[in-house]
Amino acid sequence: MPSELENCMEGLIKVFHRYAKNGSLTRQNLRQLMEAELSSFLKCQKDPAAxxxxxxDLDANGDGLVNFEEFVSLVVGLSVACEQCYQLEMKKTGKK
Amino acid sequence: MPSELENCMEGLIKVFHRYAKNGSLTRQNLRQLMEAELSSFLKCQKDPAAxxxxxxDLDANGDGLVNFEEFVSLVVGLSVACEQCYQLEMKKTGKK
Structure with missing residues (x-):
């Protein structure tokens, strides 16, 4: 049975490929993915061009498509930001 | 209700903090995490010093501890490798 961490890694791949065409996300695919999977984050963005x-930002190689590696850098950025909040919260509440 | 992607990000943070002490992993914590969460990967490593x-490799700032950002780079590396296998497999089987 896969571990929690293995499930997370599989989840990243599955979510990406649910929206990707031929292994990459177009701008429209990325919008669909973010609207479905990161709607709370998108709602906080005041900029309609977010x-x-x-x-x-993600399209590091400038081909107009986001591949899995580029997509993962978005997930990393968001996870690191969330984790910083988590640490702050833990310090406030005095837990571990 | 959190989306699948949000659950993945939360999972990464939860797994890290299950093994971290004071927000970082010592070498021993990392070993415990990998033995529990990445046992199949570890079994494939022939090098006992893996x-x-x-x-x-992970300890980018050389302080002898792995923080969340450094830990995520391991997850990224493994996910990207897994995704490449996934793409190859999809091509072989002729699915999308």
């Missing part, structure tokens, strides 16, 4: 800006 | 080498 997805376009994120697309530009 | 965890020590991974620790050295």
């Amino acid at each position: 997805v376009d800006k994120i697309m530009k | 965890v020590d080498k991974i620790m050295k």
Whole structure:
């Protein structure tokens, strides 16, 4: 049976490929993915061009498509930000 | 209700903090985490010093501890490798 961490890694791959065409996300695919999977994050973005800006940031090789490696860098950025909040919260509440 | 991607990000944070002490993993914590969460991967490593080498690779700032950001780079590396296998497999079987 896969571990929790293995399930997470599989989840990243599955979510990406649910929206990807031929192994990459177009701008429209990325928008669909973010609207479905990161809707709370998107709602906090006041800039209506947020997805376009994120697309530009992620597309490291400038081909207009986001591959899995580029997509993962978005997940890393968000996870690291969430984890910093988590640590702050733990310090406040005095847990571990 | 959190999305699948949000659950994955939460899972990464939870797994890390299950083994971390004061927000970082010592070498021993990393070993415990990998033995519990990445046992199939560890079994494939023929080098008995694999965890020590991974620790050295991950510890980008050289403080002898692995913080969340450093830990995530391991998850990214493994996920990207898994995803490449997944793409190859999909091509072989002729699925999307």
